[in-house]
Amino acid sequence: MDATFHKMLQGYRGFREKYVRCEEGVDSSLMHRLAVDGQSPEVMVVACSDARVDPALILQCEPGDLFVVRNVANLIPPNEPDASHHGTSAALEFGVCNLNVKHLIILGHSQCGGMDALLNRSELKQNDFITNWMSLIDNETDPVEDVEILAKRALLSSYENCLTFPWIRERVRENKLKIDLWFFEIKTGEISAYSFKHNQFQSLVDDND
Ligand SMILES: [Zn+2]
Secondary structure, rough: OOOHHHHHHHHHHHHHHOOOOOOOOOOOOOOHHHHHHHHOEEEEEEEEOOOOOOOHHOOOOOOOOEEEEHHHHHOOOOOOOOOOOOHHHHHHHHHHHHOOOOOOEEEEEEEEEEEHHHHHHHHHHOOOOHHHHHHOOOOOOOOOHHHHHHHHHHHHHHHHOOOHHHHHHHHOOOOOOOOOOEEEOOOEEEEEEEEEOEEEEEEEEOOOO
């Protein structure tokens, strides 16, 4: 059996032991409670599909804590109320309007393949979906060559796009929703958060905390 698949099955057993187990015939497990009460996460995360950037794992969250949508390069498109199939916008709508999350975190990361694809379009072969998706980022008006700089700039672009959704704009204005832009450095595991006050990314937590 494939090693990763074997690890997955072991993980699945561990998950059930930790979150689904009955205590002396009484089912008070977290999953049981979540099934009865439903989900009510306070935080939504938009993250990249990259296998190294799993928000629940990085933030050590439990089932029910995070409402997550992952896509190539953690991009948020602008509000386009047409008949196309907008998966990320649908997830945003559900998280913000139905679940009423209080925080929306857009989680970018280093070494993003999506950003790399945008910078090296000539290397793409038959990747029409990726090319079109990555065209959400404008790297022509003031082009950069650096993947990390582009990834951070894309976070700001996604933030601007967020505000084109009236139900997000309204909640942000009323302080019912806070949007955070985070950048995860794969090599060091560090997260920096964008400070709108200082116009720069700063360490999310002091390591001495
Ligand atoms: Zn990525």
